[in-house]
Amino acid sequence: MNPRNFVAGALALAVLPVLAACGGGTTSLNTPPSATGSAAAAPDSTMVIGTANFSENQILGYLYADVLEAAGVKTTVKPNLGSREIIVPALQNGDIDLLPEYQGNLLLHFDPKATASDSDALQQALTAKLPQGLTILPPSAAEDADVFTVTKETATKYGLSTLADLAKHNGKLVFGGPPEVKTRQVGMVGLKDVYGVEFKGFKSLDASGPLVKGALKSGGIDMGNLFSTDVDIAKNGWVVLADPKHLIPAQRVVPLIRTDKATDTVKTALAKLNTALTTEELSKLDSLVDNDHKDPDEVATEWVKAHGLSS
Amino acid sequence: MTDLFSQLAAWLTSAGQWAGPEGIAQRLLEHVEYSLLSTLVAALIALPIGLFIGHTGRGAFLAINLSGFGRALPTVGIVTLVFLVSGLSMTPVYISLVALAIPAIVTNTYAGMAAVEADAKDAARGMGMTGLQSLWRVEIPLAAPLIMTGVRLATVQVIATATIAAYVSFGGLGRYIFDGLAQRDLTQVLGGAVLVAALAVAVDLILAGIHRILFRHRLT
Incomplete structure (x- = not known):
């Protein structure tokens, strides 16, 4: 068999079911979800x-x-x-x-x-x-609420006790959390709207899991999006920033x-x-x-x- | 479905999507950087190992089984494990990608070396070549096509898996897949997936072209 034809054929075979699978899955999610219809x-x-x-x-x-x-x-x-x-x-x-x-x-x-x-x-x-x-x-x-958490050292260094304090250090701190926090109200969007906070960067990690906690511990991020029920917050002596303007419901x-x-x-x-x-x-x-x-x-x-x- | 494809086409072709520090061009560059560096490091480790066991015939059992074990390691597991030790850096990504690429290169290099006919090696000895000369002038050239195939396999695997960098907050084309999934932006997910697949296919075709040019005088 001509190798070129073989490559083309194999490609077509490999790609087709993948596309079909993607298409099928996404159409069902993409149609405006109607709870009654289905x-x-x-x-x-x-x-x-x-x-x-x-x-x-x-x-x-x-x-x-x-x-x-x-x-x-x-x-x-x-x-x-x-x-x-x-x-x-x-x-x-x-x-x-x-x-x-x-x-x-x-x-x-x-x-x-x-x-x-x-x-x-x-x-x-x-x-x-x-x-x-x-x-x-x-x-x-x-x-169990989302809480924006910093280490004790970061809190002392920047004088942080509430979310409002973050705005004094706009462009200096790195925020980490799961990817959806970048586009959510209780996340980057609300922190900017309600408190005027702007970060140096956002790191997409996981939801109060090993990645975000590991990064907070090692200093890879300055503030992490954790959950209030997470026992590691108390265990590590981390500081949960207060929310005087009730961004977090x-x-x-x-x-x-x-x-x-x-x-x-x-x-x-x-x-x-x-x-x-x-x-x-x-x-x-x-x-x-x-x-x-x-x-x-x-x-x-x-x-x-x-x-x-x-x- | 057609709707999704037109959204995908719009996403892939919009100029704004390609430019800037979070644009496709930048992500593509990052992806190529992660993949190239990982494959290169893996080749530097795996080629000597494969050549050694192929040439001497020693340690084959151990190396092949270790390679098999390496292939079975879940990449996400390695990334998470190393991350907990190294903190927020590219180290976990590089370690897991190198670990992924090594087995394919080791086994193919060994297989290539093992397939060199004993007569050819005997002839080399008979002509007075030392072991090292026989390795460089006879065995490696004969095994080269299979070795190259191993490198190609590894490269494609690494490109497909380098999306993992986005799992620990870094760039590359995986960024679109991870962000799109979490934010339920399916166009973005599909766009990222198509780009990764296209990159893998393109690189494989380039390597296939090089392979042909290098070995065009071969019978095999």
């Missing part, structure tokens, strides 16, 4: 629980699964699907049915100009702003569910979990996974058992 996508009674790409959200997903199983609902957990920008549309399309979410950032996802910042106002605003077919259930007592954990899946059984089971789950408990669970490297699934199951929620 209800047929999930005909069976299994509750598909999706979770974002950080450990706490996976633990929450497994907690949901465990209490629902205890109430007799069949569940499947799809862990580590991606950022909110990916998973909320998947929920709207019916690929998943239930998501552990956080009030403030969820509202900003649907309404980037939203100003509600306390839990009750957020719950109301969310109910009003959610697309048809989606429902949020009452929030848990547990909260309340972020209590809240189940976001497809309305057609929110039966009374489901609501009761999740309500029981939400009462038992506090910020402190959530923080402990995070630490078991992040620092003791336990499996999120097992951690969740043990916790549900220990709190008498498994029957």
